[in-house]
Structure formats: structure tokens, C-alpha cells
Amino acid sequence: MNRSLLGASVLKSDAELIVASSTDPRAFRELYDRWAERLLQYFVRRVFDAEIAADLTAETFAVAYERRLRFRDLGRPGGAWMYGIAAKELSHFFRRREVELRAVRDLGLDRPLLDEESEARINALVDGDEYRTRLVVALGRLPENVRTAVELRVVAELDYEEIAARLECKPEAARTRVHRGLTRLNRLMEEGS
Amino acid sequence: MSEIPFIHDLGNALDTAIVRRTSRSARRSGGRFQRGRSPRGVALTFVVVLLCGGGAAAAALLTSSQRLADGSVTCFFTTSGTKVSTRSPGASGPAVGQSPTSYCRKWYRLYAHAAGIDADTLGFVACRVNATRVDVYVADGRPEQCQRLGERSLPAAYAAAVARLRTLESRLDAIQERRACKSPQVIAAEVRGALTDLGFDAGRIRLTRSHPTPQMLNSPAGTGGTCGSLIFFPSGNAPSARVQLFPNSQLVGLTVGPPQKIATFVYRASGALYQRSYSHCYTATSIRALVSKAFAPASLEPRFATNAVPRGGGFLPASEKLYKEGCVRFEAAYVGDNSRFVDVSLEQRTAPSLRAGELFPPASAFRP
Numbered sequence: 001m002n003r004s005l006l007g008a009s010v011l012k013s014d015a016e017l018i019v020a021s022s023t024d025p026r027a028f029r030e031l032y033d034r035w036a037e038r039l040l041q042y043f044v045r046r047v048f049d050a051e052i053a054a055d056l057t058a059e060t061f062a063v064a065y066e067r068r069l070r071f072r073d074l075g076r077p078g079g080a081w082m083y084g085i086a087a088k089e090l091s092h093f094f095r096r097r098e099v100e101l102r103a104v105r106d107l108g109l110d111r112p113l114l115d116e117e118s119e120a121r122i123n124a125l126v127d128g129d130e131y132r133t134r135l136v137v138a139l140g141r142l143p144e145n146v147r148t149a150v151e152l153r154v155v156a157e158l159d160y161e162e163i164a165a166r167l168e169c170k171p172e173a174a175r176t177r178v179h180r181g182l183t184r185l186n187r188l189m190e191e192g193s
Numbered sequence: 194m195s196e197i198p199f200i201h202d203l204g205n206a207l208d209t210a211i212v213r214r215t216s217r218s219a220r221r222s223g224g225r226f227q228r229g230r231s232p233r234g235v236a237l238t239f240v241v242v243l244l245c246g247g248g249a250a251a252a253a254l255l256t257s258s259q260r261l262a263d264g265s266v267t268c269f270f271t272t273s274g275t276k277v278s279t280r281s282p283g284a285s286g287p288a289v290g291q292s293p294t295s296y297c298r299k300w301y302r303l304y305a306h307a308a309g310i311d312a313d314t315l316g317f318v319a320c321r322v323n324a325t326r327v328d329v330y331v332a333d334g335r336p337e338q339c340q341r342l343g344e345r346s347l348p349a350a351y352a353a354a355v356a357r358l359r360t361l362e363s364r365l366d367a368i369q370e371r372r373a374c375k376s377p378q379v380i381a382a383e384v385r386g387a388l389t390d391l392g393f394d395a396g397r398i399r400l401t402r403s404h405p406t407p408q409m410l411n412s413p414a415g416t417g418g419t420c421g422s423l424i425f426f427p428s429g430n431a432p433s434a435r436v437q438l439f440p441n442s443q444l445v446g447l448t449v450g451p452p453q454k455i456a457t458f459v460y461r462a463s464g465a466l467y468q469r470s471y472s473h474c475y476t477a478t479s480i481r482a483l484v485s486k487a488f489a490p491a492s493l494e495p496r497f498a499t500n501a502v503p504r505g506g507g508f509l510p511a512s513e514k515l516y517k518e519g520c521v522r523f524e525a526a527y528v529g530d531n532s533r534f535v536d537v538s539l540e541q542r543t544a545p546s547l548r549a550g551e552l553f554p555p556a557s558a559f560r561p
Contacts, residue, residue, distance in 0.1 A: 025208065028207075032207060033204065036195060036200045037200055040197070040200065054199060054203070058203055061207055062210075065207075098426060107210045107211070108210045108213055108214065109207060109210040110209070111203065111204050111206065112199060112202035112205075112464075113460070114199055115198055115199065117198055118198045118200075121197045122199065123198060124561035
């Protein structure tokens with residue numbers, strides 16, 4: 001979209017843009033322009049898949065648009081609100097193993113094709129081996145039973161009953177371990193950023 | 194501004210969706226008619242062809258081994274499920290027509306590097322978890338590794354099923370990549386032939402018109418030709434060739450439209466024209482020149498029809514201003530007449546409106 005067409009002020013804070021977007025679609029585009037690449041990077045660094053990261057980004061902005069009227073500017077950074085939505089979408093993806101594209105569908109958003117150049121550039125956002133190494137290190141810092149639960153849930157896609165059977169614990173305990181592990185892993189990765 | 198083209202495209206798609214949503218809201222509140230707008234100014238002609246199982250007596254579309262080969266593969270990094278090293282969720286996914294170990298090797302390489310392991314020296318073993326899932330582990334060199342992990346070895350027919358699916362994919366790719374002009378019915382017959390040749394039960398063919406929207410499919414524009422190819426639309430409306438197998442419902446889904454390369458080209462060119470003409474003022478002459486230039490690389494000759502926007506149409510304010518000033522803008526493009534022409538719908542305030550109930554200009558309205 002042409003900047004001159006949008007004409008949104010670059011001086012507005014993220015929170016101001018979210019508030020303004022309730023009546024002015026240009027403000028939402030401005031918000032998108034500020035955050036799209038950052039969120040794409042946030043996702044691809046966690047899922048290592050450009051297509052999934054692209055879907056998650058599209059869904060995050062569709063959800064943000066849907067919820068913009070509920071946003072209240074209480075002095076907190078608008079970026080935290082965006083990351084909050086992104087984290088929820090990511091969490092859903094890890095739980096269900098699929099990107100929930102409900103808001104994308106509701107909005108009628110046609111997610112564009114991911115061309116080869118985009119895919120290469122998105123993958124480049126992962127920072128190559130350095131980030132992956134950090135991930136492996138972070139995983140190594142999780143308690144073994146927690147790490148195993150995370151791996152069985154995220155990688156092996158087992159449901160909690162199966163995880164519980166393998167770990168010889170109750171499904172509720174398996175769920176708690178997975179949740180705790182993902183939270184801790186996220187924190188470790190953020191600390192390492 | 195980001196250097197990633199996708200980010201730019203997604204932003205534009207978001208703008209378009211928001212404008213559509215805004216105009217729908219306005220229409221609801223004002224009770225006025227407004228036609229549905231095609232996504233980012235692009236409309237192609239589609240027919241969804243379903244190759245259906247011929248009832249209860251028909252054999253299954255896929256055998257159990259083929260269903261497994263058509264299912265998902267999860268790649269473990271070590272020798273057992275409880276000792277997997279974490280990898281990306283992308284390490285699990287559909288591996289249609291691929292050897293599971295080949296599919297997993299790239300993930301091993303990715304993660305093994307970080308762990309200081311040479312993945313190329315490792316052996317792998319693939320195990321059956323359930324009817325549609327295969328797990329791949331690093332081989333521990335001892336017999337019955339799958340059984341020790343609580344899983345089963347792959348069925349004897351699995352390798353043949355993988356090869357059969359791979360052959361089917363190649364056959365279908367060849368059908369959809371061929372540039373020759375064929376009707377959707379001919380293409381469907383070729384797909385059925387390929388399925389039958391390879392021992393799949395293709396059932397009978399039923400044509401439906403349900404994608405992406407009935408309005409688009411009912412468009413009289415761009416339908417003068419008989420060319421078609423198989424096009425699948427993923428989460429966005431960007432076209433890509435694909436045939437989908439639905440073993441549970443015994444269906445093979447084919448979306449028929451222009452050849453993929455042309456469809457993709459028109460999709461992209463239309464998006465650019467849409468955005469360009471919404472932010473710059475064009476005359477009837479200059480926009481024709483712009484459109485002709487845009488479609489020239491695909492050897493598509495444009496034919497034009499110009500109409501006024503129906504009452505209640507909602508657009509970005511700056512675009513609305515240009516329209517009210519008399520500027521002409523691009524609305525949509527439809528590939529037609531065997532991919533020789535592209536029917537281009539333009540919008541101008543002083544042009545005649547579409548008749549009541551018309552969503553698109555009639556085919557006769559398009560002129561070179």
C-alpha cells in the first residue's frame with residue numbers, strides 16, 4: 001500500500017494506533033507495517049517453518065483487528081498487546097499442531113502466496129545455526145521429565161493420555177509438565193535473545 | 194519497509210479485507226445493495242471436480258498402506274520416543290510419496306548440526322504408529338526396534354504404496370502442467386485415467402461449482418474458453434497446482450482453472466494493478482495501457498468492460514476521492530478463451546452501472 005495514500009502519522013505510539021484503528025483503517029495498516037516483520041521473526045524462530053510462521057502472522061493480525069475495539073490504552077506498550085496475541089496463537093499451534101485460521105476466515109483475509117524469495121528471507125530471520133544452538137542449549141536446561149513431556153507433546157504429537165502412559169504419570173501431571181516446559185523454554189529463549 | 198515481499202502482500206491483503214469488512218458493515222447499517230468484491234481484484238474461473246467413490250460397493254480409494262503413505266511422518270532424533278531431542282514442529286508433516294527416512298533426513302541435518310552430530314552417518318528406522326502416522330527413529334542396531342518402542346514395523350506393502358503415490362503425483366503434475374487446452378471434463382477424465390491405470394478407484398465424476406464463491410463461478414466473464422488445469426487454493430487465494438485425496442470420504446478434489454503459471458501470474462499482476470489504480474489517478478486510456486503492459490509477459494490480450502461502482506461500495510478514503518474525481522480503476526481480471534485473453538473489469542463513476550442482480554459484467558461487455 002502506498003504510504004502517501006495511508007498518510008498515517010509515524011509519530012503515534014503503538015497504543016495510539018490501535019485505538020485509532022477502531023475508526024481509521026489506515027492506522028491499522030501503520031501498526032501492521034511496524035510489527036509484521038518482528039512478529040514474523042518471532043514466529044519463525046519458534047516454529048522453524050516459513051509457511052506456518054506466515055499463517056501465524058496473518059492470524060495474529062486478523063485477531064488484532066478483531067479485538068482492536070476492546071483495547072484500552074492504559075499506558076502499557078501496544079507492542080505487549082501484539083505479542084500477547086502472538087503468544088496465544090503460538091501456544092494454540094503447539095497444543096493443536098495446526099494454525100487456527102478462524103480470524104483470517106472471519107475477516108475474509110486472503111493470505112498471499114509465499115513466494116520463493118519471501119520464504120528464503122523469512123528463513124534467514126532465524127539467524128541460522130546460532131539460534132538453533134541456543135534452542136538446544138535451552139532445552140538442555142529443562143528438567144529431564146519436563147523436557148521429555150515437551151518433546152512428546154510438541155514433537156511426537158502425542159495426546160496427554162499417551163504422554164502420561166509413557167511417563168507413567170497422570171494425564172493432568174503430563175499436561176502440567178508440558179505447560180511448565182513450554183513456558184520455561186520460552187523464557188529461556190527470550191533471555192538468550 | 195520490509196524487504197520481504199510476503200509482508201507487503203499480506204499488508205495489502207489485510208487492507209483489502211478490512212475495506213470489504215467495512216463496506217459490508219456499511220451495507221448492513223444502510224440496508225443498501227453492494228456486490229461482493231473479488232479478493233484483491235482477482236477472479237479466475239473455477240470448477241471443483243470431485244471424483245467420487247461409486248457408493249458402498251466401490252473399493253476404497255486408498256489401501257491401508259497407501260493411507261499410511263499418504264499420512265504424516267514424525268522424525269525423532271534419537272533411538273527412542275522418550276529420548277527425542279527437540280526439533281521444530283516442522284519435523285512432523287505430510288510426506289506423501291516420500292520415503293519417511295528421506296523426509297526426515299533434512300531435519301536430522303538441521304538439528305544434528307547444532308548437537309555436533311553428523312546426521313549423514315546415522316541409520317534410521319521407520320515405524321507405524323497408527324493408520325496414518327509413521328515415526329522415524331535413529332536405528333539402534335538391534336532387532337525389533339519398533340516393537341520395543343510399542344509401535345509396529347511398516348507393512349510390507351508400504352514401499353510399494355509410497356512409490357505408487359509418487360507415481361500418481363507425477364502423473365497428476367504432468368496433467369496439470371501441460372499447457373495444451375483442455376476442458377475441465379477432459380482433465381477430470383485424464384485424472385480418472387491416471388488413477389485407474391495405477392490401480393486406484395476413481396469412482397464416478399461429479400462437477401460442482403462451489404469454490405471459491407458461487408458468485409465468482411457464475412461470472413459470465415472469462416468463461417469463453419475451455420482450457421482448464423488443476424489448481425488448488427491453500428489458505429490464501431494464491432493458486433498452486435494440487436490434487437487432494439480425501440480417503441475418509443472417498444474423494445479426489447480437483448479445482449479447475451487456468452494453467453497454474455498463468456493463474457499465478459494473473460493473481461500477482463492483478464494485485465499490483467489493484468493497488469496501483471487505487472492510489473494513482475488513471476484515465477480510460479492510461480489504465481488500459483497500464484493493464485496491457487502488465488499482462489503482456491503472459492501473452493494475455495486484455496478485453497475491457499467498464500462500470501460504475503454500485504451504491505454503497507466502500508473503499509479507502511483516498512481511493513474514493515480519486516474515483517469521485519473521475520479516475521478509472523482496476524477491479525478484476527478473469528482468464529478466458531483458452532488463456533488467450535484476460536477479461537478486465539474497470540470502474541469509473543460516469544460509466545453505466547451493472548443491472549440489478551448482476552455481480553459481474555456480461556461476457557459480451559468485454560472488448561479489446
